[in-house]
Amino acid sequence: MDQVLSYYPGCSLHGTASEYDASTRAVCELLGIRLEELEDWNCCGASSAHAVDHELSVLLPARNIALAAKADKDLFIPCAACYGRSKVAQAAMTEDAGLRAKFGEAVGMEYRDGVAIRSMLDLLADPDVLQRIRAGVKRPLRGLKVACYYGCLLVRPPKITGAADYEAPETMDRVVEALGGTAVPWSYKTDCCGGGLVLGRPDVVGRLIDRLMTRAVEAGAAALVTACPMCQGNLDTRQKDAAQALGRDYQLPIFYISELIGLAMGHPKPEAWWKKHLVDPRPLLGTI
Amino acid sequence: MEQIASAGGSASPPTAVTPDPSFLRQVEKAGGATISPCFQCVKCSSGCPLTFVMDLLPNQVIRCVQVGLKEEVLRSDTIWLCASCETCTTRCPNGVDIAHLMDTLRQIALRENVTPSQPGIVATHAAFLAEIRARGRVHEMFLVARHKLRTRNWTRDVALGWEMFRRGKLKLLPKGVKGRKWLKERVPRVN
Numbered sequence: 001m002d003q004v005l006s007y008y009p010g011c012s013l014h015g016t017a018s019e020y021d022a023s024t025r026a027v028c029e030l031l032g033i034r035l036e037e038l039e040d041w042n043c044c045g046a047s048s049a050h051a052v053d054h055e056l057s058v059l060l061p062a063r064n065i066a067l068a069a070k071a072d073k074d075l076f077i078p079c080a081a082c083y084g085r086s087k088v089a090q091a092a093m094t095e096d097a098g099l100r101a102k103f104g105e106a107v108g109m110e111y112r113d114g115v116a117i118r119s120m121l122d123l124l125a126d127p128d129v130l131q132r133i134r135a136g137v138k139r140p141l142r143g144l145k146v147a148c149y150y151g152c153l154l155v156r157p158p159k160i161t162g163a164a165d166y167e168a169p170e171t172m173d174r175v176v177e178a179l180g181g182t183a184v185p186w187s188y189k190t191d192c193c194g195g196g197l198v199l200g201r202p203d204v205v206g207r208l209i210d211r212l213m214t215r216a217v218e219a220g221a222a223a224l225v226t227a228c229p230m231c232q233g234n235l236d237t238r239q240k241d242a243a244q245a246l247g248r249d250y251q252l253p254i255f256y257i258s259e260l261i262g263l264a265m266g267h268p269k270p271e272a273w274w275k276k277h278l279v280d281p282r283p284l285l286g287t288i
Numbered sequence: 289m290e291q292i293a294s295a296g297g298s299a300s301p302p303t304a305v306t307p308d309p310s311f312l313r314q315v316e317k318a319g320g321a322t323i324s325p326c327f328q329c330v331k332c333s334s335g336c337p338l339t340f341v342m343d344l345l346p347n348q349v350i351r352c353v354q355v356g357l358k359e360e361v362l363r364s365d366t367i368w369l370c371a372s373c374e375t376c377t378t379r380c381p382n383g384v385d386i387a388h389l390m391d392t393l394r395q396i397a398l399r400e401n402v403t404p405s406q407p408g409i410v411a412t413h414a415a416f417l418a419e420i421r422a423r424g425r426v427h428e429m430f431l432v433a434r435h436k437l438r439t440r441n442w443t444r445d446v447a448l449g450w451e452m453f454r455r456g457k458l459k460l461l462p463k464g465v466k467g468r469k470w471l472k473e474r475v476p477r478v479n
């Protein structure tokens with residue numbers, strides 16, 4: 001693992017998911033990994049560009065990849081959606097000379113590649129990183145029972161992500177155990193939360209969220225853990241409406257995995273992260 | 289709540305059609321996945337998390353494209369309600385990239401100005417691309433405002449928006465990308 005990585009936060013981490021950005025930076029610092037934010041990065045197109053214009057959905061992330069190639073370091077993308085779109089674009093640019101030519105024409109930059117794109121899961125799957133996390137635990141999360149929720153784009157489609165365990169991933173589960181917490185087994189780790197549909201059809205998204213929440217509760221979880229700003233935002237901000245609409249009473253904090261690592265490794269100011277959550281995790285954390 | 293029963297009900301395709309390959313050719317030309325290997329095993333639809341609101345099941349979309357039921361497909365809810373979760377593509381035993389096919393169908397529907405069955409979802413895409421055109425990045429508060437202008441739904445999520453603002457989740461000032469001139473020319477407007 002390189003100790004210096006190019007860092008692509010993406011729009012969510014600069015906005016509603018600022019606690020994911022802050023906790024990711026904090027954890028990397030604790031682990032001795034230096035992050036250099038990619039200069040002048042643009043939006044990856046997320047869940048919309050690919051629905052409207054295939055070529056554009058490749059050109060947008062390709063510009064970021066070209067910027068990272070200039071910086072000549074691995075590119076770390078903690079947002080699951082940005083990661084997925086960037087990996088798809090990278091594969092398309094490699095395969096299709098036509099797209100590479102288009103890139104030069106449209107963007108006015110030379111396309112270069114040779115960049116390894118890493119997700120949060122890629123980072124945490126590194127045995128050396130896991131070892132450093134384990135060794136750095138100051139405040140074990142004993143008694144904290146969580147369901148690790150991976151969602152779609154960190155693992156699917158496996159021909160793009162390279163994930164071997166795409167139906168039942170374990171990377172975050174292992175991290176939670178290393179932090180002294182308990183990751184409950186459950187079957188909905190990679191089911192979709194409907195993130196991209198939330199503005200257009202919040203009612204439909206409510207049904208998807210409800211399924212995840214009720215299953216997590218049944219599995220004995222007191223919280224969920226994610227590595228995706230769309231999943232976290234969706235579950236955190238929409239569970240109240242879903243519970244109301246469907247007559248339930250769950251209320252589970254939704255953590256970013258980086259927040260739990262930072263907390264257990266003794267980061268001095270996790271309070272700033274908790275304040276951004278709609279379901280306040282402090283009462284639960286007070287019990288462990 | 290687990291009543292996923294209504295799946296694939298409301299817009300069942302006609303039972304007798306004269307096959308017309310022109311739509312299949314159009315879809316393939318537009319880059320939409322090779323779908324002829326599909327043998328209708330229905331694995332894609334079995335694992336699809338959105339079937340409970342779809343009018344055509346994903347495997348039915350494939351069949352409709354194959355036999356040329358263009359109107360039925362382009363007017364369906366399914367092409368817009370598909371959440372691009374990639375479960376179908378991951379599991380298809382014949383390597384059919386169904387999620388990619390859904391993208392291609394949306395693109396054709398937009399290009400041909402088919403009135404979308406799910407205007408709220410199309411408005412999300414329109415608002416999103418408008419944000420990218422304007423600054424090269426998406427500012428969530430502006431995104432929601434643009435969505436509201438398009439859907440004229442002023443009341444939805446107002447309390448939630450306030451709650452998010454109160455917790456410092458919404459920033460006030462958007463930041464633009466320096467290298468964004470190309471976006472003005474390249475990012476399409478969605479009606």
Ligand code: SF4
Binds near residue numbers: 328332
């Ligand atoms: S899983 Fe593949 S082969 Fe089976 S019905 Fe769906 S597209 Fe056809």
Ligand code: SF4
Binds near residue numbers: 332337369
């Ligand atoms: S990508 Fe779309 S069609 Fe395929 S399983 Fe997911 S929601 Fe269903």
